Amino acid sequence: MKKNKTLLSSIAMAAILALAPAGSAVAEQIAVPVGSQADRSGTSTPSTGMTKESVRAKWGSPQDIQGPVGEPPISQWHYQGFIVYFEHDRVLHSVLKPNR
Template sequence: MKPISTLLLVAALSSIAPLASADVLLIDAISEAPANSGDGLLRPRPGQTMDAVRAQFGSPSEELPWVGEPPITRWVYPGFTVYFENEFVINTVVHR
């Protein structure tokens, strides 16, 4: 009896094995992201105020109105988008 139950277990497991899959993480693509320095794409840093960003980078090409609570505002520049919470930068995303 024991060999039959082992055989059934092996058959059951082998039937679900083809369903398993994995994604490939491309580390090279991540390392190619520009640094927030003079060597890469210079962009606002977290904690900067709206006034400081405007003084350093000029007026954005698009200012989207705030959404949600706390208010999150987006400023779009040619190479990146800046996200503000209230008056402070929380993130900058480089356009690809």
């Protein structure tokens, strides 16, 4: 009888521990709408569809070029305040670099 109680207690404790949340830390999730994450009004960036040639003509040579990688080939041009992503020879998107 004592063995059964001990076994039952062990199983109950294992079930409680399995259902309890891990750790005691609590995280808060903060959502920031995409439109308010950065002020783009003061920064001119390339538009979707521009060619590499037109980007280089307007903003000059990039500080760094990464890629291309994958299929279709995606490359990145890094400028002082932004990064331009290209698919083949056309701008997919440009993003501001975070302020540090």
